[in-house]
Amino acid sequence: MNEHSTVDAETASVIPAEELARMTDDIVTALKTVFDPEIPVDIYELGLIYKVDIDDERMVTVDMTLTAPGCPVAGDMPGWVEDAVNTVGGVQGTNVNLVFDPPWDQSRMSDEARAALNYW
Template identity: 50%
Template sequence: MTDQSQQPETPMEGTPMIAPSSTDHPLYDTIVEACRSVYDPEIPVNIYDLGLVYTIDINAESEVNVIMTLTAPGCPVAGEMPGWLADAILPVPGVKTVDVDLTWEPQWGMDMMSDEARLELGFM
């Protein structure tokens, strides 16, 4: 008999690497628009359309938790961009609190950009 406690923890097959967003919450669309007001200073496209915002989780008390990434770990604004995003979302009417967490998993890739972002950057 093998001891399961010694096995490394691996995600279950079919478990998404990016948690789903609260797309059915009434504040979701307004929060997405707030995310679109934040730009990476080196890229002329907002961070939402770049695919840097992975999850927007809004609970019943209208507390918002955002999971985001950056184009690269060495990004010069790595320490500032989560604060910029929180500052953009907090004024949305109805939002109680905002917490922005930075993740590197999964790693961002150009395939995460919206069609609008690809067009803007000349990739389409």
């Protein structure tokens, strides 16, 4: 994960550790399929994903933000994230929370995103 994102699960989860690790990897992979149409980098590498939580019932909660509150796809992107995460085996459902605290800035981008956008 990039340094600003977290994936949490209950510390005493009923989900076996191997399955939780697989789900986590697959969720990150799914998140990397979602792009802001104005930026040629996926939302995960951009640092728009703040937190992913997998509960014992395999429900996933994603806290995410946008590059700007007035982003033209603000109404659509949470649905894209929900659809992507729901493709992961074992996920029973997804709730996406759009948050703006802390505000997104370029420091949240991964090195991969910085290279793709030439932000060095």
